[in-house]
Amino acid sequence: MTIKEVSEKHEITQDTLRYYERVGMIPPVTRTSGGIRNYSEEDLSWVELAICMRSAGLPVEMMIEYVRLFREGDTTIPARLQLLADQREILLEQRKQIDATIERLNYKISRYEIAVKTGKLTWEKC
Amino acid sequence: MTIKEVSEKHEITQDTLRYYERVGMIPPVTRTSGGIRNYSEEDLSWVELAICMRSAGLPVEMMIEYVRLFREGDTTIPARLQLLADQREILLEQRKQIDATIERLNYKISRYEIAVKTGKLTWEKC
DNA sequence: TCTTGACTTGGAGTCAACTCCAAGTGCTAT
DNA sequence: ATAGCACTTGGAGTTGACTCCAAGTCAAGA
Numbered sequence: 001m002t003i004k005e006v007s008e009k010h011e012i013t014q015d016t017l018r019y020y021e022r023v024g025m026i027p028p029v030t031r032t033s034g035g036i037r038n039y040s041e042e043d044l045s046w047v048e049l050a051i052c053m054r055s056a057g058l059p060v061e062m063m064i065e066y067v068r069l070f071r072e073g074d075t076t077i078p079a080r081l082q083l084l085a086d087q088r089e090i091l092l093e094q095r096k097q098i099d100a101t102i103e104r105l106n107y108k109i110s111r112y113e114i115a116v117k118t119g120k121l122t123w124e125k126c
Numbered sequence: 127m128t129i130k131e132v133s134e135k136h137e138i139t140q141d142t143l144r145y146y147e148r149v150g151m152i153p154p155v156t157r158t159s160g161g162i163r164n165y166s167e168e169d170l171s172w173v174e175l176a177i178c179m180r181s182a183g184l185p186v187e188m189m190i191e192y193v194r195l196f197r198e199g200d201t202t203i204p205a206r207l208q209l210l211a212d213q214r215e216i217l218l219e220q221r222k223q224i225d226a227t228i229e230r231l232n233y234k235i236s237r238y239e240i241a242v243k244t245g246k247l248t249w250e251k252c
Numbered sequence: 253t254c255t256t257g258a259c260t261t262g263g264a265g266t267c268a269a270c271t272c273c274a275a276g277t278g279c280t281a282t
Numbered sequence: 283a284t285a286g287c288a289c290t291t292g293g294a295g296t297t298g299a300c301t302c303c304a305a306g307t308c309a310a311g312a
Contacts, residue, residue: 004288014289015271022292023269034278036289045251049230056227057183057220060269074246081238088231091224094183098221101182104175105214112207120200125171130258141301144260149299160308162259186299 001039010051017047025050025063027071057094058087127165136177143173151176151189153197183220184213 007014020026026046029037039047046067053063066083069076108124115121133140146152152172155163165173172193179189192209195202234250241247 002289013271016269018290019270034289036278042251049252052227052230054269056224058227070252077238077241077245077247081235081242084231084235084238088228088235091228091231095221095224095228098182098217098224101178101184102214102217102221104178105210105217109207109210109214112203112210115203116207119203121203125168126175126196128259139301140259142299145300148262160259162308180299 001044003037003039006039006044006047010047012051020047020050020060023060023064024067025060027067053087056091058090062087127170129163129165132165132170132173136173138177146173146176146186149186149190150193151186153193179213182217184216188213 003014003017007017021029029043030040032038050063066080069080111124129140129143133143147155155169156166158164176189192206195206
């Protein structure tokens, strides 16, 4: 699969795909004899994983570390487990924060909906 | 309340508090006759709101817009309602993404936990 | 009064994560 | 075989959100 196809499939720029590879967020991608990227099934799995982690807001740095450990071999399995568990913890925390903010927005929105009918917003400061 | 007290209360640097005010993410803070910040109840509400929105990952830009509308008066109530509803939509989307990533991590972690016992990870590519 | 320390400002610097660019290479269709 | 286009690289530029700094001000205690 060419870089163009991958970029279209995942709605991500070619520049970003090259950037992910350059910084080590995914392992080096398979190339044609001419040096052109030709993403294999496995390369695609890495791309998909990277996009998934990034879209949840996890740092590029953590994926770089994960790939580094992965390429070091099976002895790093406990370290990888720890890394993934840490990131899950961060996401659970982040989700709590988002839920709190959604709740707050729900409250404000309900008050604004009433205000839209009356044309005036009562008591709250902000 | 002084900037020092506010920064300690919310575990945020004084620099960040001044930055929030400077860019208009919160309205201008009450000052003493000598020009020193003296946060009122209302100022504190704004700070708290700003911190809440930021901790969920919403952009500074949107709070600037909200404050701008707020200061324009009651005619902007429908616009503010729209703005808040849009941000809620973004957060709901973001939460979905986080949930998907947590699910993915759960799966990987469970596989790694098995691998830690056997010392070897079977089949998966990454 | 003089010093100390917390405050003020405007502006510059940093960091993560892209995003863009220039110069060069190589497949493909006419 | 040559024009055109998609690809390559290394490196520079951009954006958002802080974070730091220098120079100055002000209130309070020795």
